[in-house]
Amino acid sequence: MIRRLIAPLVLILALSACAPVPAPSGAGAPSTPSPTPTAAPTAVADVPIVGSAPEPARASLPPVRVQVDAVGVDMEVVPVGVESGGFMELPPNPAIAGWYRFGPDPWSPDGNTVIAAHIDAPDYPIGPFATLRDLPAEAEITITGADGSTAAYRVVSVTYYPKQELPTEALFAREGTRALVLITCGGEFDETTGHYDDNVVVVAEPRA
């Protein structure tokens, strides 16, 4: 990354060094720059330049724990991806939350960290995320990373979305935001399909 900053700087320094070079004809350098064809040219654009040697990509720092003291949530988080239908994968046990591992983590420079858990699943007790809907504004959430780092957030909104209206592009955004998004289900349960009508989404912003 430092290379990227230095290269344009070197370019600028090189150009300023070039400017007073006298014309090859041997005449003395003009005291004011003149657009003669024999003067050394200056680059018209300031283009970023980086090296191309293979470099390891930034390693994610997976969240391992989510705590929401206001509603007594303290649970393990594991990395999850997508299942075959393209929906977010979730740990089968509602007492364990899943972090969307293809997106940012709380220590990424940009983008939302998405953590979700089942509100309930057959043969398990109702999960801790069932309490998310009761969260007041400013409630504090703490995420702990695999290396012990912590990230602190405060609740900004709690929203019910009918499932088909879940704004997935915005919630799973990777630029322009660094929110924490907690997702579970809620609303009415449809016995025939075995699914809840709504998603309950908590959005929290980083707090110092």
Added chain:
Amino acid sequence: MRKTIAAGVVAGFALAAGFVVPAQAISATSADLYVLHAIPDTPVDVYVNGALTLDDFQPGDLAGPLDLPAGDYEVALTATDAADDSAPVLGPVTITLEAGKSYTATANLDEAGAPALNLFTNDIATTNAGEGRLTVRHVAAAPAVDILAGGTAVVSSLVNPDQATLNLPVGTVSASVALAGTTDPVIGPADVAVQDGVLTIVYAWGSAEAGNLDLAVQTITVGHTAPGGVPSGTAGYAAERDAMTQAFWIVGFAFAMAAASVVVVVARRTQAAKIDR
């Protein structure tokens, strides 16, 4: 219809409004152009349409993106002490850029070892959730090669100046380059990350004869696909509990109302009794 239920909460937290095109300048009228210097040992100046654009450009360096209106551009490479592009060491070559596209121009050696300029179009389509894209480009003075991932050929008989693209599950690939039909690496192995929402381009460059074959890597952030949804409740226990709690309150309220009306009746009877006395 969505509803926000937390009391006293600021409505409408500024989530990223819809999908943000990653950091590219591509538009309906412009293209992105990157330039890779893949000729060993020869720093150059790069001129575009007669204007010096890259000064003292070093082998192995990658410049860009340049945001350019769609159209034809004349590209020439000169020695670094040249005053202009009247005596290029390579070119001038006319390249055509179409709007909405991303390109990488490479100054590289052809199979015979002579300097050449190639224009590649970068596949910047959105990746599927859980996948990344890998493009490999042969721009080395070397015969046909196989590209191996973890020792197994995933691209066969790639010749200079061709490319091949694979969409792969997110993860790390141990990539190497071997002469076609062989498995002994002539370049690598090197770890290459396949990332969700990223196009990773690996170039084989340099000269087999000069013994300076190498890998160059370029990454471009492209669109990613978010999961289609978050199905996070499959038993209905919570809804059931809510219904029971609600029923409990209704029953409790009815009892309270009944008790209240008993109290009222008793109070009135007592009052009436008092009045009667």
